Amino acid sequence: MSVQFAGMTVEAVLGRWPFVEQFLAERGLAGVLDEPQADLEAVLPEQALIDLGAFVAEMEAFLGAGSQEVRELTIRGGRAKDGSPEPLAELTVRVGEVICIVGPTGSGKSRLLGDIEWVARGDTPTGRHVLINGEVPGDEWRFGSGPRLVAQLSQNMNFVMDLSVREFLTLHAESRQASEPAEKIERIWSWANELAGEPFAMDTPVTSLSGGQSRALMIADTAVLSASPVVLIDEIENAGIDRRQALDILVRQEKIVLMATHDPILALMGDRRVVIAGGAMQKVIEPSAQERANLDELKALDARLMELRRRLRAGERLDVI
Amino acid sequence: MRFVTVSGPPAVGKTAVIIKTLEHLQREGRKVGVVKFDCLATEDDALYRKQGIAVRKGLAGALCPDHYFVSNVEECVQWGLAEGLDVLVSESAGLCNRCSPHIREVLAVCVIDNLSGTDAPRKIGPMLKAADVVVITKGDIVSQAEREVFAARVRMVNPKAAIMHVNGITGQGSFELGTLWRGTTETATVEGLRLRFSMPAALCSYCLGETRIGADYQMGNVRKMDLELPTGAKTDGGPGAATDREDRT
């Protein structure tokens, strides 16, 4: 696989693939940049042209330019830890759905997520198969230079880069070669502010955001800039973030949302929930009308607890609750 | 025997990843071993032994650990064969960013962590550039965006490698890495094979650009590990190869 540059000027090539600049610099060919109007093929040595063509093709694949659209995932059951056939023989999840995964620690939730990430072909300890749009996918999701299938958001994740929110989002947009980066950066920032409730500025360092703000920024950023079609969330803490809206943002961006949670409110927000035990998917539960109605009561309970926490923090007594 | 060279900057999680990955291969009934190369000291051998992994260590002292590695790698392969290993892994602390232990035709893995900063992939040099597989660790503590930016930087430096995300603590991704290790081609000897990159700085023949492996090509400041090879195992201790008692484990 290779990209041809026939008839393209140096400027045009750089405009289309800005990362070419680093390629040239690393090979001591930065001099080419001084002639923006020259035909690239005329000014680059032949071997460098061949290498650059291959490099641009790899980068395009990595950036997801040619990656296939994922509409649904099908998980074909394998076997439980004791070797018996997996009770839930098949599960199909579609873009825009929120699927909760429930089950005790050690029940096999991580392996299920691992099977999805690795697009299992009966070659993992569970013997499961994962299909994309109903078909057996090729190796590109495993080793290809394109995006991974699954993006992950978890409580333990923190920002470690010493950058402001704007610089951070710009860096991410650049590394993804996103189109209309300015619009995307604004959108992520404003969505994150809506989610977080307590607003933050574009020039705030990402490392000094509060827990809720960080989570909000991670969710909005993953929704808009990540190329992975599946988003795996391991709980979303209740404090400082609108969880319903967080899920809506991801769903609106055509993600398949998988959520490992023990929180009844989150579990009832899902479209369906899969029960895992003994290393196997046991069954799928769709929330009933009664469950959905209970969601309101749970939210009221939750709000009361939140209020008690607030009072505790404010130094009040809880004699009367 | 399958032979895999693993390199990477200090404390990125090489040992953690190797242990988690070998665990899967052990569970399948394979016999596994590790040779750890470091500069002055390492506790890694104890960690491996605790997991039932055969282990030898070599301390390079004042030498570049990669130079030391290449002077000893053939003997390590013979040790692995004599031990009857199905999979032998070398772990080298990539302390010298100009060198890399990767050998042509031997599966080369570079481990690097998400915390090392976006410039790290560019600075790490040959051990990343020449790897077949790049393992990125510590994704559990940074954001998705940082993982994507970091992977993109790795991709810029090495467009061909398979990039794998492995968590050294939970082992997430290690089963998948193991499939590559057990699927690599057999190595019976590395004698006559070549390094992927020649090593600069002049101390031994390899410093002077030698890339062929074997006693015939080793000159100058060459120190040999004592691997306690059973009699009959093929050794390569040519003339001038001093035995280094400190390296006994």
Ligand SMILES: Nc1nc2c(ncn2[C@@H]2O[C@H](COP(=O)(O)OP(=O)(O)OP(=O)(O)O)[C@@H](O)[C@H]2O)c(=O)[nH]1
């Ligand atoms: N959070 C997190 N910590 C990790 C991960 N992988 C390794 N660690 C931790 O990082 C530290 C260093 O891991 P090691 O496996 O000893 O690193 P190493 O590269 O072998 O280190 P040297 O051999 O000394 O160069 C340990 O405390 C590990 O528990 C990971 O994926 N996530």
Ligand SMILES: [Mg+2]
């Ligand atoms: Mg180690």
Ligand SMILES: [Zn+2]
């Ligand atoms: Zn060196």
Ligand SMILES: [Zn+2]
């Ligand atoms: Zn040397």
